[in-house]
Amino acid sequence: MKKQLFLFCTSFVFFLASCEKKETQVSTNDNKRTVKEVYEVDRVEPPNWWVGFENSQVQLLIKHPNIGKAELTIEYPGVVIEKLHKAKSPNYLFVDLNISNKTKPGTFDLIFKLENGEEKIHTYELKAREKEADKYVGFNSSDVIYLITPDRYVNGNPNNDIFEDLNEKKINRKDDYARHGGDITGITNHLDYIADMGFTAIWSSPLLINDMKQGSYHGYAMTDYYKVDPRFGTLDEYRKLADEGRKRGIKLIMDQVANHCGLYHWWMKDLPFEDWLNYQKNYEDNIEDWNWKKTKFSNHRRTANQDVYASEIDKEGLTDGWFVEAMPDLNQRNPYMATYIIQNSIWWIETLGLGGIRQDTYPYPDKEFMAKWAGAIMKEYPNFNIVGEEWSYNPLLIGYWQQGKVNKDGYNSNLRSSMDFAMQSLVVQALNEEESWDKGLVKIYEGLANDFAYYNPKDIMVFPDNHDMSRIFTQLKGDVHKTKMALSYYLMMPRTPQIYYGTEILMDDFKKPGDHGLIRTDFPGGWDGDAVNAFTGKGLTAAQKDMQMFLKKLLNYRKSSKAMHDGKTIHFAPRGGLYVLFRMYEDEVVAIILNKSDRTSVSTEMMKEIGIKGKKVKNIITDEEMIWEGELKINPKGVTLLTTKRN
Incomplete structure (x- = not known):
């Protein structure tokens, strides 16, 4: 009898579990719905959305075997299917939804009826926005931004260092190009240090997953635009970093990449369209068999964006060529790709409550798309800010990208900020010149005089160094006094300044100037057992302590200096x-x-x-x-x- 009762109960439990997977309970009397979450479709992106945007439309990317020929039904007040778009691959479906301004937050089912009669259900959520659009205040000239390479800052959770299902498994702090274990929790645990130093914003290099075979630590070869790299942490931990930062008056800036993805991105095994990537015709189904000899790389002629004499082949060579062989170049002229990138940026702003975006390699994507991308964001968040990376030493090229600049070709970027590589370089040149005091200083003086080229100079981002160039202490040949001069001037200019982690303790790359792995050296004290700890001062030299206190004093003064x-x-x-x-x-x-x-x-x-x-x-x-x-x-x-x- 007990055995029969056990078998009955076990069967009943399995029956209930099966019912829970399919069951959808709906009550629409007061527009409240109870929907049990069901996920029978491989991928839906964005994974959720919000009510109350200026733009009432959202386009869902659906990925599932043979989903392209499916019929879709949705029953939820205020949500209307406007159009279904088939892709070249039968495994994709793009769905245009319209969400009225009266739609209430809640969950509902996407019900797909496949060609073979099978039904697939995916539960989708529309969330309430946590704050009004004008409350998303971006970084500005009142801020000083602390740039961090997270893998090299602090290992706050050693348990997430290695995941056997990812391509790069090793942790090796002796290898400058391997992963070292720094993570989101490490940054969060040291927010008090960052705040006490006087920084008011954090720009972290990308934290999204880079499931690459090597060099995955830097973050710029994303393989999923909606997934945090588990070696950095979880989405909840990312959100905690943003929340804890806000409590301390620190804004979070997200590093995003619209130009390219990583070679092992999930869609590379089944691209939705023939023009999803630039020069896609050279692509083979097996990533390892990509015909590299036919792949065209960017000519890096960034002036082609502004040059009124530029040839079409040079323009195409800039925007369509791949940045490097491990980073396929995204084609933003494909309207589905364009929408995907825009929605992804908005999703992260809303999910994390961001205080800004830094957009990598800004001149390389299609520039008309970039204006549309920035415009869509600023429409939803009028007080937000985005800075674009324009690695140029010509103020005319830097100023071209700033919103409000009257350009001869009529281009308006919708971008508030660009990066001031010009003044970064001039300050270093001026301080290193020994032959003539005035000759060197005149370079700074005349360099700043070029501010007439900028619509709003104080929104331009200036910096002594960053994750892609030699550290300022190295550039100034190890001269502490010149380093103090440079840092003080960058912070005094009518600009929005950024400081790279470790600058406060004179970190350098003397052994191999310019080497990216060395530039991104571990921050001392970020790992258990470190002999030197910059957070506590243990083991720092007198010069390092002096620089740390010098910068702390200046930053904290600047924090309240109108x-x-x-x-x-x-x-x-x-x-x-x-x-x-x-x-x-x-x-x-x-x-x-x-x-x-x-x-x-x-x-x-x-x-x-x-x-x-x-x-x-x-x-x-x-x-x-x-x-x-x-x-x-x-x-x-x-x-x-x-x-x-x-x-």
Whole structure:
């Protein structure tokens, strides 16, 4: 009897489990629905959406064997199927949905009837937006951004270091190009350090999965645009990083890539259209048999975007060529790809509550698409910000991409910020030139004078270095004083500054300047057993501690300085190895004096137009006070930072 009862109960449990997989309970009396989650379709992207967007449409990518010929039904108030689009591959279906502004959050079933009569169900959710669109405030000139390579920052959870089902399994901190184990939890655990240093935003290089066979640590070869790399953590941990950062006044900037994906992206084994990628005709079903000899790589002629004389072959060579052989080039002229990329960006903004996007390799994708992409985001989030990577030393090329710039070809990017590689380089050149003090400093002076090329200079992002170039301490040949001069100037300019992790402790790449693996060295103290710990100060040299405190003092002053955020800028042409720049906002005046000479004082007479004669000023770093008149005490061969602000 007990055996029969056990068999009955077991069968009943399996029966209930089977029913739960298929059962859909619906109550529409008050537009509330109870739908048990069912996922019988391989992939639906975006995996969820929200009600209340300006754009009422969303396009779903459905991936499942022979789904292309399926019929689809949806029964949910306010949701209408506008059109079904078949792809070249029978395993894709693109579905245009319209979501009215009266639609309520909830879940509903996508019910697919396949050609063979089989039925597949996928439960889909429309979420309520957590905050209003204008509450998504992007980074701006009041922020200082801390750039982190997450694999090299802190290993907060050693349990997620290795996943046997991924292509790259090894952890080897002795190999600069292997994974080292840094993760999202590591960043979250050290948000207090970042906030105490005075940073107000974090830009992390990509955290989405890179299931590549090698070099997966850097993150720029995504193999799934909706999945966090499990070696970095989970989506919940990513969300926690954003939430905990906001509690500390830190915005989260997401590094995104619209130009290319990773060679092992899930769709590479079954591309939906013949033009999903650029130069796709060279593609073979087996990724390993890709005909590399026929693949065309980018010519990297970034000026082709602005050049009124550019040939069509040069334009095509820039946008259609692959960046590197491991990163297939996405064709944004395919309308389904275009929509996919736009929706993916919006999905991440909404999911994480982002404070900005940094878009990689900005000049390489189709530029008309990039304007559409940025415009779609800014339409939904009017106070948001996006910075595009334009690696150019010509201010005319940098300024071309900034929203509001009147370009000869009529192009408007809808982009607020671009990256200032021009001033980054000029500051280094100026400080390294020894033959003539003024000659070097004039490069900075005249470089800043090029700001007339920018629609809004303070929205341009400037930086001493980043994850793709030698560290600033290396560029300045290991000179601590010049490094302080450079950092101070980048932070004083009418710009939005970014600092790379480790700059605060003079990290370098002297052993092999420019080597990417070395540039992205582990942050000391991020791993158990590290002999040096930059978070606590253990093992740091006197010079490293001094630089850390110098930058901390300056960053925390800048955090509340209206003059440095939004102030008027006046600078004086270099004289005798001295260059002086002022930022002014109401009663606050901040001065930076770069001194390449041995002089220990400067006459205030030539700067009388600033109007602070006789006023008390304070050294931002040392807190020493003095009166602004006559000869003013300054640091020889270094930087002096002064303010009229009292606290």
